[in-house]
Amino acid sequence: MKTRLLSLLPLLVATSLVAADKNWPEFRGPRGDGVSTASRLPLRWSETEHVAWKTAIHDKGWSSPVIWGDQVWVTTATEDGRRLYALCLDRDSGKVIHDLLVFEAEQPDLWKRYNSYASPTPVIDKGRIYVTFGEAGTACLDTRSGKKLWERRDLKCNHFRGAGSSPILHQGTLYLNFDGADRQFVVALDAKTGATRWQKDRSIDHKDLGPNGKPEADGDLRKAFATCAVTTVGGVPHLVTQGAKAVYGLDARDGRELWRVEERTSHSAGTRPVLGHGLVFVPSGWSQGQTLAIRPSGGGSILDANAEAGPAQGVQLAWKSKRGTPKKPSLTLVGDLLFGIEDGGVANCWEATTGKLVWSERLGGNYSASPLATRDRLYCFSESGATVVIAADRTFRRLADNTLESGCMASPAAAGEAIWVRTKSHLYRLEERR
Numbered sequence: 001m002k003t004r005l006l007s008l009l010p011l012l013v014a015t016s017l018v019a020a021d022k023n024w025p026e027f028r029g030p031r032g033d034g035v036s037t038a039s040r041l042p043l044r045w046s047e048t049e050h051v052a053w054k055t056a057i058h059d060k061g062w063s064s065p066v067i068w069g070d071q072v073w074v075t076t077a078t079e080d081g082r083r084l085y086a087l088c089l090d091r092d093s094g095k096v097i098h099d100l101l102v103f104e105a106e107q108p109d110l111w112k113r114y115n116s117y118a119s120p121t122p123v124i125d126k127g128r129i130y131v132t133f134g135e136a137g138t139a140c141l142d143t144r145s146g147k148k149l150w151e152r153r154d155l156k157c158n159h160f161r162g163a164g165s166s167p168i169l170h171q172g173t174l175y176l177n178f179d180g181a182d183r184q185f186v187v188a189l190d191a192k193t194g195a196t197r198w199q200k201d202r203s204i205d206h207k208d209l210g211p212n213g214k215p216e217a218d219g220d221l222r223k224a225f226a227t228c229a230v231t232t233v234g235g236v237p238h239l240v241t242q243g244a245k246a247v248y249g250l251d252a253r254d255g256r257e258l259w260r261v262e263e264r265t266s267h268s269a270g271t272r273p274v275l276g277h278g279l280v281f282v283p284s285g286w287s288q289g290q291t292l293a294i295r296p297s298g299g300g301s302i303l304d305a306n307a308e309a310g311p312a313q314g315v316q317l318a319w320k321s322k323r324g325t326p327k328k329p330s331l332t333l334v335g336d337l338l339f340g341i342e343d344g345g346v347a348n349c350w351e352a353t354t355g356k357l358v359w360s361e362r363l364g365g366n367y368s369a370s371p372l373a374t375r376d377r378l379y380c381f382s383e384s385g386a387t388v389v390i391a392a393d394r395t396f397r398r399l400a401d402n403t404l405e406s407g408c409m410a411s412p413a414a415a416g417e418a419i420w421v422r423t424k425s426h427l428y429r430l431e432e433r434r
Helices: 002-020 215-221
Strands: 051-056 066-068 071-077 083-090 096-104 123-125 128-132 138-142 148-152 168-170 173-179 184-190 196-201 229-233 236-243 246-251 257-262 274-276 279-283 291-295 301-304 316-321 332-334 337-341 346-351 357-362 377-381 386-391 398-403 413-415 418-422 426-430
Touching (some): 071 426, 236 279
Antiparallel strands (some): 066 071, 173 184, 236 246, 279 291, 332 337, 386 398
16 A cells, blocks of 8 residues: 555646646746646647637737636736726636726836836736736736725836836735836735835945936936745745846845845846746846856845855855846746747757856747746747747757747746737637647
């Protein structure tokens, strides 16, 4: 009997992992890393092949879909940003269940080619969804009725090119980055009530970044679009949060700064950190950006990522690489390999613990969406509608090329054995029916 139980253990573990991915609750999924435990996601598709449903999404938004139970949610906004919506679709049919006007707002003009007014991805939990449009407002909605349970419209900053940071939910707290041209801070909200638990200003002094410290003169050097992650170091929950020119480790319970890694040659960070092997992997941003592998620890340490040597104790760099650093697509960790897709279409693979470049290959196209991964595949969705599927392996192999009618600015989701892809015009459920 004992032998039989031991033989069943791997199957039970595998089953529990697949069950955990029935939902895709936030940006880059249940673990925030873009990796799905599904084993039968489709490899190939087109407008006529393996499309379970396709639903038009009105107006414009670059937020990713989130999935819970029988619902799929996205946000969208009018081109001028004055009307901000949350849409709920039926998971099985693609039928629109709720089309909710969440906020009306007067907003500044954006460079439309670089952003939308609905770029932050929501967070969904049982019975509740949390949507944010940056300084225009954050709200909690009842997922069945669509009723607004609470809202916050007092969290303000000049996003300069628009909001992009997605909220995350951890143990009853909603964490949000606000990195604008005028103000830069992180806020933790009580998920049940929306009340502020703590708020922490960025500790880097941005006043020295441009002429007279005027936001209109140097806003690009101050803003950021990154999303937080949570890890535990020495029993302390670290909120890993990236702003302009620095990555921070804050105590998730009270916002106290535990460590900081500065990278002042780059700016406008826009990804979500990836955690694994005791390291934090993150691209530093635009301009002269580089990929950093940070070994986090406490003690109030401050590290200059461009210095020849770090501190004797505290936070350290395990490695850094200036080659192949993405600006918008987040990194992806699969086993002991770290993958990055440059905005210009070059895929790179590093050894996660050493930083050794394993391979670098051109995929073609331009990329804003973060990749979706399984244990053996990497799905790369381009701005033109093409998707390249490659092996998540030490040997580069191009497994499939797929095309949809319009391209992806939003990152995909995976739940069950299906992939949800939001293009510039539609939301798709892609699945091989069996």
